[in-house]
Amino acid sequence: MTPETSAPSSPPTPGEVDCLVVGAGPVGLYQVFQLGLQELSCAVVDALPFLGGQCAELYPDKPIHDLPGLLACSGAELVGRLVRQLEPFKPRCVLGQEIVALAAEPDGRWRLGDAAGRVWLARSVVLAAGVGAFAPRRLKLAGIEALEGRQVWHREPRAGDSIGAVPWVHGGDDRALDAVTALVDLGAPVVHLLYRREVYPASAARVARLEGLIAEGRVVRHVGQPESLLLDDAGRLVGIAWMAADGSAPAAPASSLHVSLGLNPRLGPLADWDLGLARKQVPVDPATFETRLPGIHAVGDVCSYPGKLKLIVSGFHEATLAAHAIAHRLRPDAPRILEYTTSSARLQRILGVDATHAARDTP
Structure with a gap:
């Protein structure tokens, strides 16, 4: 699956699909898989610039112990397995867009x-938005809004950013340390990292990589x-002042600033879609996971019904029932056969499984 992350260069022709899945977390990815088994064309859109949703953003390295048949599986491993499972279907995937x-x-x-101007025409929609679209926490300093997109960014560094000779990163999580590495890779002679503590809430591998860059003189660490x-x-950024742990207020030159202070979930436009939200969740029929709007379904943490449990395995169950309900709604005359x-043989053909081998290995 090759995600699209850039905006279309010209007004696009509407993408026509049987189902558009909004959200590429574990439940959204499994929803695409279940729709594929029903031979429905599908696309998935997510506001994050990578696949995996909360699982990839909040606990990529932490073990998950309640997945069937897996004693332990990290968030990143789970996402990787789900993405590989989708390979037979080759769904269109758009990331970094809400x-x-x-x-x-x-x-x-x-x-x-x-938000980039793409248009979709979908016979059905599945909201797998979790707790909502993740938006970066903003650094609140006087004058920062005018610099956004020119010298200040609340996202990962990209080729083409005007980073200048003295780029800074503010933050200490995985994304912040990745931003430091990205700026080094983009050719910055020295990167300045500002965080409130000397201990970083990032993976051990990223911290080790950062310490190596500091030892090489490629990164300068500041605490405050x-x-x-x-x-x-002219209103251009030329420096940053900070409050240090010892109470001093140093300042230093700066040509650009990439901020990574974590993400906040928000429902965004979804809250205005007449879905009858209750406590920021979408009520659904637990037999079909359809909302009050015909053809729009909701699965995962974003949906609610009596007895709802916010577990990944519950989301997988919801995605399966939603896919069968969508297939029946779009093909009402087709026989309802559980395979x-x-x-x-049909499902094995879809998945590219050798039927002879599959039969031999079946207990």
């Missing part, structure tokens, strides 16, 4: 648009909290 518009079409389809941005007469991957 769905901002939803409207009903006269023919019963749904028209959705993302940013106090102000220093601007020249098993262990014995169904």
Whole structure:
């Protein structure tokens, strides 16, 4: 699966799919898999710039112990397994974009648009948005808004950013340390890292890599909290002042700043879609996981129904029932037959499984 992360260069032709999945966390990825087994065309969109949702963002290295048949599986490993499972279906995947518009079409389809201008026409929609789209926590300093996208970014560094000769990173999590490495890789002679403590809430591998760059003189470490941005007469960023742990207030030149202070979940435009939200969750029919809007379903942490448990395994169950309900709704005249991957020649063909080998290995 090759994700799209850039905006279309011209007004796009609407992408027509049987189902658009909003959210590429574990439940959203498994939803795509279940829709694939129903031979429905599918695309997935996520506001994060990578696959995996909360699982990849909040606990990629932590072991998960309640997945069937796996004694322990990290968040990153789970995401990798789910992505590999999707390979037979080759779904279209758009990352780093939030769905901002939803409207009903006269023919019963749904028209959705993302912030980059892409338009989708979907016969059905599944909201697998977890606790909402993740948005970066903003650094609140006077004058920072005017610099956003020019010398200040609340995202990962990219080729083309005007980083200048003295780039800074503020933060201490995995994303912040990745930003430091990215700036080094982009050719910055020295990167300055500012964080409130000397201990970083990041993976051991990333911290070790950072310490190596500091030892090589490629990174300078500062401990403290940013106090102000220093601007020249033209309003350009030229320096950063911070409050150090000893109470002093040093300042140093700066040509750019990448901020990584974690992410905040928010429902965003989804809250305005007449879904009858209750406590920031979408009520659904637990037999089909359809919302009050025909053809729009919700699975995972974003949905609610009597007895709901916010567990990954619950989300996998919800995605399976939603896929079968969507297939029946889109093909009402087709017979409703429950098939098993262990014995169904159709499912094995879809998955690219050698039927002879599968039969031989079935207990």
